[in-house]
Amino acid sequence: MVAVLAQRVASLKPRRRLQLAGVLVLVLALLLAFLYIRSDAADPEVRNDVMLNLRELEKLDAEWDANILRAHIGRAPAGPHLNNQLPRMRDLLTHLGEATPESDSPAIRAAYTQLGDALQRKELLVAQFARHNPPLREALVFLPPAVADLKTELGGIEGALAPARLVVRLDASLNALLTEILRYNAAPSAALAGRIDEILGDIAAQEIAFSPAVVEKMDAIIQAARVILEKRPLENRLEMQIAATSTDAALDRLGREFNRTFDTALAVRERYRGYLFAYSALLLVLLAYSGVRLWRSYRIIGEVNHRLQAANENLELRVAERTAELEAQSKQLERLAQHDSLTGLINYRQLTRLLERALARAGRRDTVVVLMFIDLDGFKAVNDTWGHATGDLVLQMVARRVQDKLRAEDALARLGGDEFVIMLEEVASREGALRVAQIALDQIRSVTEADGHPVSISASIGISSARGHAGAARGSAALLAEADKAMYEAKQAGKGVFVVSSQAQWHTAS
Ligand SMILES: Nc1nc2c(ncn2[C@@H]2O[C@H](COP(=O)(O)OP(=O)(O)OP(=O)(O)O)[C@@H](O)[C@H]2O)c(=O)[nH]1
Numbered sequence: 217m218v219a220v221l222a223q224r225v226a227s228l229k230p231r232r233r234l235q236l237a238g239v240l241v242l243v244l245a246l247l248l249a250f251l252y253i254r255s256d257a258a259d260p261e262v263r264n265d266v267m268l269n270l271r272e273l274e275k276l277d278a279e280w281d282a283n284i285l286r287a288h289i290g291r292a293p294a295g296p297h298l299n300n301q302l303p304r305m306r307d308l309l310t311h312l313g314e315a316t317p318e319s320d321s322p323a324i325r326a327a328y329t330q331l332g333d334a335l336q337r338k339e340l341l342v343a344q345f346a347r348h349n350p351p352l353r354e355a356l357v358f359l360p361p362a363v364a365d366l367k368t369e370l371g372g373i374e375g376a377l378a379p380a381r382l383v384v385r386l387d388a389s390l391n392a393l394l395t396e397i398l399r400y401n402a403a404p405s406a407a408l409a410g411r412i413d414e415i416l417g418d419i420a421a422q423e424i425a426f427s428p429a430v431v432e433k434m435d436a437i438i439q440a441a442r443v444i445l446e447k448r449p450l451e452n453r454l455e456m457q458i459a460a461t462s463t464d465a466a467l468d469r470l471g472r473e474f475n476r477t478f479d480t481a482l483a484v485r486e487r488y489r490g491y492l493f494a495y496s497a498l499l500l501v502l503l504a505y506s507g508v509r510l511w512r513s514y515r516i517i518g519e520v521n522h523r524l525q526a527a528n529e530n531l532e533l534r535v536a537e538r539t540a541e542l543e544a545q546s547k548q549l550e551r552l553a554q555h556d557s558l559t560g561l562i563n564y565r566q567l568t569r570l571l572e573r574a575l576a577r578a579g580r581r582d583t584v585v586v587l588m589f590i591d592l593d594g595f596k597a598v599n600d601t602w603g604h605a606t607g608d609l610v611l612q613m614v615a616r617r618v619q620d621k622l623r624a625e626d627a628l629a630r631l632g633g634d635e636f637v638i639m640l641e642e643v644a645s646r647e648g649a650l651r652v653a654q655i656a657l658d659q660i661r662s663v664t665e666a667d668g669h670p671v672s673i674s675a676s677i678g679i680s681s682a683r684g685h686a687g688a689a690r691g692s693a694a695l696l697a698e699a700d701k702a703m704y705e706a707k708q709a710g711k712g713v714f715v716v717s718s719q720a721q722w723h724t725a726s
Pocket of ligand 1: 593594597599604607608611633
């Protein structure tokens with residue numbers, strides 16, 4: 217699978233491969249960013265902050281309860297200040313709701329709502345409590361001394377003025393009232409309320425027997441008792457309702473939900489941290505692998521480059537060698553094309569070329585070009601007698617000996633077989649030319665032995681010449697033909713001599 221994938225990637229065009237690599241890097245980077253964000257999802261600092269806020273909320277709630285309790289037992293005045301903690305608690309709740317992304321959890325939202333509702337209910341109940349508690353406290357504080365005061369009065373002049381029977385009865389009623397009110401205050405009940413109501417009715421019925429000052433005090437006591445009768449159960453009910461709001465339970469639930477959500481978030485965070493670690497390790501391995509591949513590629517490229525350079529140098533060397541070889545071969549071919557292989561003399565083609573140039577020069581300078589057509593005499597006999605090799609040797613010896621006697625600017629060519637041509641340039645006189653012909657004849661005759669065999673050869677020479685522009689105009693072929701013809705005449709004349717063509721041109725002085 218991986219191999220197939222690698223093969224398909226390798227078959228892509230370089231531009232496509234580059235695009236693919238770009239997309240891959242982008243995907244890897246996005247995945248890294250995703251894992252990083254997920255692994256940083258839950259912040260322990262936020263959790264601490266939330267827990268501190270929750271603790272403060274609990275503390276404030278407890279203080280709230282303590283204030284209510286103090287008001288209940290009369291150790292603190294009841295009033296609107298009983299709800300003093302509430303604004304701060306609401307602030308804390310709002311802060312908790314905004315502080316963390318975890319606050320979006322449905323369970324936490326439900327716990328918030330529950331706590332908010334509980335606080336609202338408790339606030340209303342405490343407000344009612346604050347309204348009812350002061351008159352009850354006043355009545356409770358007022359009643360015992362008021363009863364004691366009345367009893368003192370009854371024991372004095374006021375008691376003396378009323379019939380003793382009625383005084384004793386009122387005193388007993390007051391005692392009973394105090395006792396029952398104390399019991400009622402501790403634990404209000406319908407039975408006790410009925411009993412107190414009876415006592416109050418009894419006291420009210422006795423008012424007729426006492427002075428207005430005593431009656432006024434009796435009314436005040438009755439009124440205070442009735443306030444206690446009315447407010448005491450109300451306050452108890454309110455306290456029970458306040459207790460039932462159970463803000464602490466809502467706080468507990470909120471704390472629990474926060475903890476659970478945080479724990480889940482932390483678990484997710486830890487899991488993603490693990491993924492992130494594994495992914496980072498994988499990326500490192502990938503990076504190292506890519507680095508090694510890159511290094512290998514560079515090394516291979518370097519090696520290939522080195523080899524290519526060496527091959528190139530080698531090729532250049534071989535090309536240079538081959539060029540030199542070809543040049544040498546070309547020169548050799550050129551030489552072969554221009555020279556006779558047996559004697560090393562120039563051949564017919566080269567002679568014609570040189571003759572053309574010499575004629576052109578003679579035309580320009582008005583000089584004389586002389587051509588001597590040489591054909592050996594008796595050469596066939598050498599071949600026939602001593603063989604072809606000896607014949608070759610004789611031809612070589614003839615070539616060398618005649619060449620030795622010529623000037624550097626003169627030319628000696630072998631046309632083939634036993635035919636040679638001498639070309640002389642800028643010949644000053646006819647005599648001079650004939651001297652050269654004679655020397656050539658002598659040189660040829662001087663070849664008397666070859667390869668240990670006696671030979672006897674001579675030569676017949678036909679001479680032609682061309683002078684100046686007019687001579688040059690006749691052309692090389694004509695000059696050669698004239699010399700050939702003269703040579704033929706020399707043969708006819710008995711061989712071993714030279715004959716000058718009748719068309720030969722010389723300087724006038726000659
Ligand atoms: N050894 C050798 N013989 C050659 C070569 N080329 C031609 N020949 C021979 O040279 C001879 C030339 O013939 P001829 O010119 O008739 O012989 P010759 O004896 O000189 O007779 P005349 O020219 O009539 O005096 C022939 O036998 C050719 O075969 C060559 O390259 N080497």
